[in-house]
Amino acid sequence: xxxxxxxxxxxxxxxxxxxxxxxxxxxxxxxxxxxxxxxxxxxxxxxxxxxxxxxxxxxxxxxxxxxxxxxxxxxxxxxxxxxxxxxxxxxxxxxxxxxxxxxxxxxxxxxxxxxxxxxxxxxxxxxxxxxxxxxxxxxxxxxxxxxxxxxxxxxxxxxxxxxxxxxxxxxxxxxxxxxxxxxxxxxxxxxxxxxxxxxxxxxxxxxxxxxxxxxxxxxx
Numbered sequence: 001x002x003x004x005x006x007x008x009x010x011x012x013x014x015x016x017x018x019x020x021x022x023x024x025x026x027x028x029x030x031x032x033x034x035x036x037x038x039x040x041x042x043x044x045x046x047x048x049x050x051x052x053x054x055x056x057x058x059x060x061x062x063x064x065x066x067x068x069x070x071x072x073x074x075x076x077x078x079x080x081x082x083x084x085x086x087x088x089x090x091x092x093x094x095x096x097x098x099x100x101x102x103x104x105x106x107x108x109x110x111x112x113x114x115x116x117x118x119x120x121x122x123x124x125x126x127x128x129x130x131x132x133x134x135x136x137x138x139x140x141x142x143x144x145x146x147x148x149x150x151x152x153x154x155x156x157x158x159x160x161x162x163x164x165x166x167x168x169x170x171x172x173x174x175x176x177x178x179x180x181x182x183x184x185x186x187x188x189x190x191x192x193x194x195x196x197x198x199x200x201x202x203x204x205x206x207x208x209x210x211x212x213x214x215x216x217x218x219x220x
Contacts, residue, residue: 005053009170012046013132016166017108020139023159024100027091029082029151033075036155040070043162050169059169066165070158082151092148100146107138129170136163 019039026032044067051059093100111134116127140160144153 005049009046009049009053010128010132012042012049013129013166013170016042016046016162017132017135017139020136020159020163021101021104023155024104024139024143024146025097027093027097029091029149030079032091032152032155033078033082036078036159037071037075039159039162040066040075043165044071046166047169062165062169066162070162074158078151078154091152093146094148095146100142104139104142107142108135111135111138126170130167133163133167133170136160136166139163 016039019035019042022035023032023039026035044063047059047066048063051057051063095103112131115131115134137160140156140158140163143156143159147153147156
């Protein structure tokens, strides 16, 4: 891989980390969904570039799956779910945006500190790409922990999965059958989650997890 090709790959992977921070920053539902669509598109471009520089045509299928399903189908479906549930207002967070962003920066630094020594035997490109991927995974986990709305937690889970895909492609790809099975598993999980969101909204008239905890008597 030439230095220019590596620089472009790092730029795309770093852009995915940046968009993960944008996901953490959003406090409106539709803005969050649009940002997730951007997150999926950046992932698709990153995987497509890896397919080109690695000479791995099967990764183009992975990029296409990410672009179509995560960049278009799932965001559009979530838009419709949000409209039908009437939850397109301000998103509640367990932690305010400022501390969350600072903690996210700490997680990115932790990813670099942990990943670079562990992957010392690998090439420089793989080490740096895995550091970016781990950052995306940890930022997705942070979003799931700090958001009270069930839909935003679903977005956090799917952004976490994007980080896993980035890690797999950066480490010289994975078998096509695994990529397709993971994509369909995520799609099925999304369908199940959508059904549960409707049932939760119907039963409790909210998808705020804090209110759901209160209804179970776990908090006051």
